[in-house]
Amino acid sequence: MSSELVKRHGHTHYANIPYGYYVLIVSFFYLVFLGVLRIILKPRAAGFNSSKRSRLAQKLYLVNPVVHLPILLVAVLLPFYRHYSISEHATVYIKRLGRLSYALLPLNLLLNLRPNWLLRNNYTYTDLIPLHKWLSRCIIIIAVVHGILFLINWALGESGTLAKKIANPYNLAGVLLFAPLISMIFFSIGPMRRFSYNAFYVIHNLTGISFIFVVAFHARPSVTIPYLLINIAILLWQGFAKFYYAKRTDILSKNTDYQNTNLVNVQLPRMALPDQFEPACHIRISPYSRLHPLYWLYPSHPFTVASLPSDTVVDLIISESHHPKSFKLELGAPYSVINNFDPAVPRSCLEQAKRVAIVCGGSGISFGLPLYRYFKEIHPVEYIQFIWLVKDAYQLKILDKLDTIGLLDGSNDCHAFITRSVDDPNSNQETAPDLEFELESMTQDVVDENGAFVSERDGSPTSKFKFASINLGRRIDWATDLSQFVEPALVDNTWLLTCGPSDLIESGRQYAADNSINFASEIYAL
Template identity: 30%
Template sequence: MNKIDIESRHGDHHFINIKYGYYILGLSILQILYLLIFKYLYILNWKNKGYFNKILRSIQNPSTIVILLIWFIIICFLSQWGIYNFSKEYITICKRLGRIAYCLIPLNIYLILRINNSYTLNLGYYLQNLNLHKWISRLIFLLVILHAVGFLFKWIKENTISKVFNIWNFLGLVSLVPFIVLIFVSIRYLRRKWYSLFYIIHNVTAWFMILLITLHARPGVLPIAIINVLLMIYQLYLRFFSGYNIDSIKVVDTPNSTLQISKISVPINFPVWLPGSHIRLNYPISSFQSWVGSTHPFTIASIYENNHQTFDLITKKTKTFSINQQFSYYLTGPYPALPPPFFTTSEIVNVICGGSGISFGLPIYQYFKINSPNTIINLIWCVRFKKDLFIVDKLDFENVQIYITSIDDNEVEPIENTQNNLELPKFIIEDEGEDHGLLQQEEEEIELQSIRGKDEGEEELKNTKNNKTYKLGRPKLDEVFAMNNPATNYDPKCSWVLACGPDSLINESRQWSKEHNYQFFSEKYEM
């Protein structure tokens, strides 16, 4: 009798794609190490040299476009490797793309981890990772769609569309549906209008992808699934179990103002924070809202040197998340904005803020006034409404230049319309070097008229109560950033412009810094 070789149903192709998933995992680990190492080297070099290095800054936080292009080239190469006849082997490519998509998830989870009070780790400055997280998510979605379309084409062509309802195949479809909905509601307009819905779908999609694809994938992806689950557990720990309970809050308010001050008692064992750092507030863990809603970031508007017992928040009033002194909250952080060497090496610092963005600029201004009297420091605050100036009497605004861009207080209500009062993200992402961060306003609902709007700034308004003088109109940067002594020698590598406000303010400040060879940093991001 002749010997008959019996080949398994799937043949060698059933296991051929496993290695490509591990290639992607290995490359993801290399990227994570790259981000960690070069962030550390960037800060260490800045500390040792006494000035920051532009080249290292670009290297430690490369453009999202560059990273995506590299990943796109790698995935295109791996998906075609060993494929010689596309028409016969396209389904192998589809399987490979599905596995590659799943193996990108560990990197994508890493990009949203938030480690508090970390000054040298990339994760300590998690804001700069958010834009990349968004685009890696879209890349994963593209790969998943190509995977699904390829199998649908095959089944339709072979008249076996009923395979969709095979239990393991159907699990893949179940995980795909919320992903499609997520991509739709992540469109900026819809995300702003229905942010709570977007946030819930985002979390459901993440867990569906991690758990259901573990059952859907053949051959299995259990090692990758374990990594994903462990990373998600660590993320939950950072959010729900690494923070502080807040039971004592005092709210300082005035009628018709768009702003309010919240004084929070510093929790026990809360670390010393750098100026410009922010915290994230949420409802207590015992509250259902805490588990289904997002946390809310606020910049600490005071410095540790002034008061060890409380810190201040300057926030914009909305109906989305209001701080009420009758409630308890859960706090995580602090998260730094600027590395420690900034505060020890800067010679000239010009800070310009709009509206509640003053919470970013004021502590930086106060820090240099107290701890570095030789540093030339200017703070300019542009505020739209006069009634928001009540905070000047409550906090230390000595020698701060204040500009009022609107003289009609009747334009504002105590709480402004915020897209039908549904919860909105309080951030906007930009992918320009280190221009990521915190801004307590919505892009379309800015509380500051365009800094380019009027060419005023000469007319003054005096407050008889506190004997302070405010200017009407927009500031002229050449004037407000001017040094008292033009003959002063300064090192451009140690001279800064910091901006926190609407796009017009940030763009004009960035342009001024380029023209005068200053370094530039702005805080702006979006969930």
């Protein structure tokens, strides 16, 4: 009997291993690049009239995927086609696509760390979510193209090849992965995400986990070392952080005025947060305990802390949706509070700002108020203006519910803009998704002799808080309403901070760009 040694793999079997390491090295340097960007670039806004260079610098600073994704993809694709001829070794390149998608996973998981410990000094995790979204889509598309090309390749081969190849359990695992990957693409598009954020999130998590483990089984040569091990380490860290930094807590009180406004105030015990936290940081809240599977599968809900560390309770200001399925905090039910995530306000602003204007709309008050108090009480600045735009007068009343508002005097620097009359019969109607502020012609003066807002209906004060001015029926006119704000000699320490609907943020950005001042903003959507 003669025995013959048969080669298990062709000579190209290991051809893609160095390429995978290359992608990992690019990922490492890309993270370093992100860190360096925030050191060398200033948080200056760029607008329509700004130079191309300033607009590019802003996109780089803001980790805009339009600029960052091409940088990353060009870097990883540069040596993609090398050495092997595509006509003779097409499968080398098809396999390379698969390896590329898996080798990009560690970077993608790192971009989604909450909080992001790696880039903690320069970024908050919300800065990196848009890039994480687009990189995820790229990874999925590359993986799907890899699968489709293999199926085509087998279908074009000798008869029976396709069935034989799919029957191989390693290949079958890859084919089965199509289902979660394609549903992930479908559920991640904007309208589907808005239709059911929970469904999107569950599919996002399940697809992520199955991709990590199924591909580790499917890929040949193995991707266990180092990719799978790195991915498991990141997942374990994410799981640990979500477990360790969560506290179970009851709600102390919930102040509502549903007849007139959907803006509510929820108070949590002070112990829900650590002794120190940054102004305008946010917490994430889940209705499930850490031992409940849905704590891990469903999204937690981010809410900005409207209090400062010195306060005796933790105030939240929430714009509740009327949708029956939307998340609402209710008295009597315990919640898990995952704390606490830094705001999208750079440290340089909190430490060095000298002139600050804060402009917020609707529930964006939860971002603006703690910053306003911080720049009055903790890090006093030479100029502060606080502008709050609300849809109707009843929303101002939310301030009265806050624990420490009695001690705060806004009669010099707090301005309210009310865009709808108190007597408007539609004043309690659901706002458009983006909080479109409506304008009506109203000029009536509604501030009493103490500076408190007076209801047009019965003459009683609607809000006890003292504003410097109440402006009815008009939007903010940036140049006029902030005419004293910008001092040319101090632009480096001048900050405009905004939070609210995207059109408010964009007009703030334009104003900041026109005046060459620093700009930071937070938007309440991911």
